[in-house]
Amino acid sequence: MDGFKNPEIVSNRLKDMRSLREQIPKMPCIRCGEVYRGYEENFICSSCLERERRIRDNEIQRRRVVKHLLEESGVPKRYRGAELKPIGENQIRVVEYFRENFIYKENIDKSTDILIFGSIGTGKTYLSCGFAIEFIKKRLLDVKYTTEYQLLNLFFMKRYSEFEKFRDSTVLIVDEIGKRELVDWQKIQLEELFSHRYNEMLPTIYITNLLQAQFKRFIGERLVDRLKENSIKSFGFGGDSLR
């Protein structure tokens, strides 16, 4: 033990240790290229490992959010695999607008409402569900799909908290508007819901099999004025049925 007190011995020991260390090969981290000494092949340094762990955790978290939003979206089972892939001119225009108006727009408050009208079987539902799925995956925000009937039925069944989830969703898609004649309370509820969304600056996608003029008659003068004020964007889906 006395040897440790001798400066010469200490310095020799240190030299030995240094030379031993220098015998260990230099290994670059295969991620960042930083060189360390070690024997490990395909070596990854601790800061790269840490960064990769964080990315992995974020991805797990992101998937969890997407899964939850999809489950809550109301997109029917049949359309869970729907993609935002347009067929034909009409659909291309709608898809471009969906992306421009919702997916790339930073502030959803500034998104306009959309009306899609056209005969049954022209792919309106498929495309809007495809949009909902893409919107959730890209923006991690909630969008809900429902039909006029489902909405009014929630209200009728006094399932108000579910009704409110639709009413207050960031983007709401209401399909099959005007499919049947509505009685007064239904008209009032529907108008209230659309007005609420208008006032809260929550964009709505209206889908109907009615012609544009019929649709306007159906939802009433007051709402039509508001939609115009909100510079609603209309798209007509005509042409041959996809079914």
Ligand SMILES: [Zn+2]
């Ligand atoms: Zn590294």
